[in-house]
Amino acid sequence: MGLDIYYFPVSQPSRSVVMFLKLNNIEYNDKLVNLGKGEHKTPEYLAMNPNHTVPVMDDDGFIICQSATIAKYLASKYQTADHWYPSDLKKRAKVDELLDWHHTNIRKHGVGVFFNIKLGPLRGMPALTPAQKTKNTRSLMGR
Ligand SMILES: N[C@@H](CCC(=O)N[C@@H](CS)C(=O)NCC(=O)O)C(=O)O
Numbered sequence: 843m844g845l846d847i848y849y850f851p852v853s854q855p856s857r858s859v860v861m862f863l864k865l866n867n868i869e870y871n872d873k874l875v876n877l878g879k880g881e882h883k884t885p886e887y888l889a890m891n892p893n894h895t896v897p898v899m900d901d902d903g904f905i906i907c908q909s910a911t912i913a914k915y916l917a918s919k920y921q922t923a924d925h926w927y928p929s930d931l932k933k934r935a936k937v938d939e940l941l942d943w944h945h946t947n948i949r950k951h952g953v954g955v956f957f958n959i960k961l962g963p964l965r966g967m968p969a970l971t972p973a974q975k976t977k978n979t980r981s982l983m984g985r
Pocket residue numbers: 852853854855856877882893894895896897907908909910
């Protein structure tokens with residue numbers, strides 16, 4: 843019981859939630875989900891999150907499967923310092939604006955860079971050719 847956080851350290855959205863918890867001294871139960879071992883595809887995990895992604899928050903049976911939603915929920919529940927998720931409507935909208943922007947910008951393209959430069963070579967994939975380097979990095983994830 844309590845606040846369970848399912849995460850994998852290689853995952854940026856997971857790290858954002860864990861960093862938020864640590865920076866705000868919020869106690870939680872550490873539930874490591876090793877994506878490399880397929881622990882996010884077990885029947886138990888899929889029952890909790892059919893999208894099989896990390897992070898997931900289980901707050902005494904209340905489940906949320908999106909990192910930004912988790913952080914906003916925790917900011918309100920634990921009344922963190924106002925700068926995290928401001929009570930002022932317009933300041934809060936600015937935070938929401940960046941969180942929404944992030945999905946289709948930093949995250950969308952950053953994951954391609956990470957995959958092609960770090961994870962792909964670690965998994966034995968050949969280095970990018972000069973021609974591939976000129977393409978959108980995300981479009982190369984299935985190469
Ligand atoms: N929009 C989601 C993205 C979550 C996500 O894509 N997590 C990846 C790791 S970075 C994952 O769990 N992938 C495993 C899969 O899709 O099977 C969030 O912010 O929580």
